[in-house]
Amino acid sequence: xxxxxxxxxxxxxxxxxxxxxxxxxxxxxxxxxxxxxxxxxxxxxxxxxxxxxxxxxxxxxxxxxxxxxxxxxxxxxxxxxxxxxxxxxxxxxxxxxxxxxxxxxxxxxxxxxxxxxxxxxxxxxxxxxxxxxxxxxxxxxxxxxxxxxxxxxxxxxxxxxxxxxxxxxxxxxxxxxxxxxxxxxxxxxxxxxxxxxxxxxxxxxxxxxxxxxxxxxxxxxxxxxxxxxxxxxxxxxxxxxxxxxxxxxxxxxxxxxxxxxxxxxxxxxxxxxxxxxxxxxxxxxxxxxxxxxxxxxxxxxxxxxxxxxxxxxxxxxxxxxxxxxxxxxxx
Ligand code: HEM
Numbered sequence: 001x002x003x004x005x006x007x008x009x010x011x012x013x014x015x016x017x018x019x020x021x022x023x024x025x026x027x028x029x030x031x032x033x034x035x036x037x038x039x040x041x042x043x044x045x046x047x048x049x050x051x052x053x054x055x056x057x058x059x060x061x062x063x064x065x066x067x068x069x070x071x072x073x074x075x076x077x078x079x080x081x082x083x084x085x086x087x088x089x090x091x092x093x094x095x096x097x098x099x100x101x102x103x104x105x106x107x108x109x110x111x112x113x114x115x116x117x118x119x120x121x122x123x124x125x126x127x128x129x130x131x132x133x134x135x136x137x138x139x140x141x142x143x144x145x146x147x148x149x150x151x152x153x154x155x156x157x158x159x160x161x162x163x164x165x166x167x168x169x170x171x172x173x174x175x176x177x178x179x180x181x182x183x184x185x186x187x188x189x190x191x192x193x194x195x196x197x198x199x200x201x202x203x204x205x206x207x208x209x210x211x212x213x214x215x216x217x218x219x220x221x222x223x224x225x226x227x228x229x230x231x232x233x234x235x236x237x238x239x240x241x242x243x244x245x246x247x248x249x250x251x252x253x254x255x256x257x258x259x260x261x262x263x264x265x266x267x268x269x270x271x272x273x274x275x276x277x278x279x280x281x282x283x284x285x286x287x288x289x290x291x292x293x294x295x296x297x298x299x300x301x302x303x304x305x306x307x308x309x310x311x312x313x314x315x316x317x318x319x320x321x322x323x324x325x326x327x328x329x330x331x
Contacts, residue, residue: 028146028313032125037117044126047109048133056254059134060198061102066131067194067311068100069124071181072159074316076152077123079160080106080326087329093160098243099201103327106130110326123326124149128312135308138197140256143305146313150320153329167204167271171280174273181314183307189277189289190303191311196260197253199245200270202235208272210237216267216279224268231270246270261294 033040051058069079072090079096080103081089090096106127113121125147132145163181165174178188209231217224227250234244247253248270249260260274269275277286293300321330 028148028315030144030146032147033117033121037113037120039116040113040121040125041129043112043116044109044129045133047105047112048130048137051105051108052134052137056138057198058102058105059138059256060194061100062105062127062134063131063194064198065100065102065106066127067191068096068160068164069127070311070314071163071177072156073152073154073318074314075124075128075149075312076316076320077127077149077323077326078152078155078316080123080127081152081155081329082327084328087155088157089155090157090160093157093164095164095166096160106326114324119322119324122149122151122320122322124151124320126326131312132308135194135256135304138254138256141301141305143309146309149315151323151326151329152316152318152320154318165273167200167273168207169273171273171276171282171286174276175286181311183310185285186289186303187307187310189286190293190300190307192274192277193258193260193293193300193304195248195271195274196256196258198248199253200248201242202244202246203242205231205246205270205272206235206237208270208275209235211272212275212279213268216269216275218266221266224266227268248274258293258297258300261290261300264290265294 048062051062065079066075068090069075069077072078079090079100081087083089083092091100106123109126109130110123113126128147128149129145132143136142163177165177175185175188178184183191209228213228213231217228219225231246234246235241249263250270251259251263263269264275264278267275267279269278277283278290280286293303324330
C-alpha cells in the first residue's frame, strides 16, 4: 500500500475536512421550491408589483430590509421578528428604529404564500426574492436568486447595533464591516449603489450638509448651490426636522440607475458615507470604482447583481425553521 504513494492519513483528513466543510455550506439552489411551491416566484412578483405601483419607495424599503437582515446573523429573516417578552428583536436597534419600514409588504406576501403552500417558503427567502423583484420593478437588473434559507429562531439587537454601518462612520470602518461579512470593497461600492433609490432622514444627512458639502461640491455651479440650500431648508441646523426626508439620488429618485455615482463625482452625495467613497483621502480603490460605475451602467448592473447574490448567500448556520408568521417564531 505504501508503495502506491497514497497518503492515507491525508485522505482521511481530507474526507473529514470535506464533511465538516460541506455541512457548513449553504444548501441554496435555484430550484428549491420547484416541487413544493412552484408558484412562489409568481406570487412574490405580483405582490411586489402592487406594492411598487402604489408607491415606488416600497422598492427601496424592501431592498434595505434585505440588507439589514443579511448583516445580522446572516439572511435569516431575523430583522422581521417583533419584540416579545422572551425575544428582543432588531427593529429598535439604532440604525433601524424610526427608519426601517416595509414589514407589512413582507407580511402580505407571506399570507399569500401560506394560503398557497403552507409552511414551505421561509421569510428569509421571501425577503430575498422580493428585494430582487423590487430592483427590477424600478428599472434595475435581473439576477437568479438561490433559495432554501431557513428562518432564525433568534434575533440580535446587539449585532444589529454593531454590524450595520452608519452614515457618519469613517470609510475604513464601513469597509471593515463588509469584509467581516465576507464582502469585498467592490461589493461595498456596488451595493451602495442601492442608494440610487429611496430616501434618507435629516438626522442622517445633517452632518454632511452643514459639514463638508460645500468643499466637495462645485461652489461656482448655481444648480449645486440651489440643491444645497434646498437640503438646508428640509433639514434645519439644530433640533427639529430629524425625520424630514429627501431622496439620496435627487436626479432620478425612483429609478434604479447609475446617477447615484454621477452625483458622487460632482461631490453632491447626500450621506457622508457615500461621498467618502469618492472624496475621502483614503478613497483609492473606492474612488476608481465609483468613477467606473458612474460611466458604465452595465458594469454597475453586473456587479450589483453579483454582489446581491453574494450578500444573499450569507447564511445563518444554526438550525432554523419556516416561520408561519414572519413576525414571530413558531410556537
Ligand atoms: C455602505 C454602507 C451603508 C450605509 C452607511 C448606509 C446608510 C443608509 C442610511 C443612513 C440611510 C437612510 C436611512 C434613514 O435616514 O432613515 C439608508 C437608506 C437606504 N439604504 Fe443604505 N447604507 C449602506 C449600504 C446599503 C446597502 C448595501 C443597501 C442595499 C443593498 C442599502 C440600501 C438602502 C436603501 C434602498 C435605502 C433607502 C430606504 C428608504 O427609502 O427608506 N444601503 N442607508
